[in-house]
Amino acid sequence: DTEVTQTPKHLVMGMTNKKSLKCEQHMGHRAMYWYKQKAKKPPELMFVYSYEKLSINESVPSRFSPECPNSSLLNLHLHALQPEDSALYLCASSQGVRGSGNTIYFGEGSWLTVV
Amino acid sequence: DAKTTQPNSMESNEEEPVHLPCNHSTISGTDYIHWYRQLPSQGPEYVIHGLTSNVNNRMASLAIAEDRKSSTLILHRATLRDAAVYYCMPSGGSNYKLTFGKGTLLTVNP
Numbered sequence: 001d002t003e004v005t006q007t008p009k010h011l012v013m014g015m016t017n018k019k020s021l022k023c024e025q026h027m028g029h030r031a032m033y034w035y036k037q038k039a040k041k042p043p044e045l046m047f048v049y050s051y052e053k054l055s056i057n058e059s060v061p062s063r064f065s066p067e068c069p070n071s072s073l074l075n076l077h078l079h080a081l082q083p084e085d086s087a088l089y090l091c092a093s094s095q096g097v098r099g100s101g102n103t104i105y106f107g108e109g110s111w112l113t114v115v
Numbered sequence: 116d117a118k119t120t121q122p123n124s125m126e127s128n129e130e131e132p133v134h135l136p137c138n139h140s141t142i143s144g145t146d147y148i149h150w151y152r153q154l155p156s157q158g159p160e161y162v163i164h165g166l167t168s169n170v171n172n173r174m175a176s177l178a179i180a181e182d183r184k185s186s187t188l189i190l191h192r193a194t195l196r197d198a199a200v201y202y203c204m205p206s207g208g209s210n211y212k213l214t215f216g217k218g219t220l221l222t223v224n225p
Contacts, residue, residue, distance in 0.1 A: 101166070104213060109157070
């Protein structure tokens, strides 16, 4: 069983809605990630937080806004999304970021549909 | 970022061994090689990782070439539950963004 918990598992939202995806881990990991995955494609990195600070933003549109309230929680705030943003959003965590040998632990993902 | 090359797909029969290859010729000297797999409708899960020596765990074995430019994930007896997309990923300086390659879709026939 994964030790990274994501909620909700499924989300349907309109293009004018504001919603959030939530992620939690209690493994003491100091790095947390958001990935986006479209059907039949590999996960694509969106954001990386290291020690609760944003360290990597892969040129993600501002309609996606990450937040790391503490070392165990990671949120992704969604606003004014487009239908093409519909995808599986994966949260992950690891002990560190740049050190070799860091294993990434993924959640089950949140399936997002924008209508 | 380190680039990886894997076959798009492979097929195996249940109970038979499977060897999944990966080329990672641009890997840095201190990068580990991680393997993950993603079952349908689930998030990726860790399988195994290694640096230079071959590694074994309860899920699989990892054979790393002496020059470290390639590795092979070995499933000793494939089961239907092993049907998944398998990703190899160097982790460390050459791939600090932990970028996934395209992976190999493994089909296991009963």
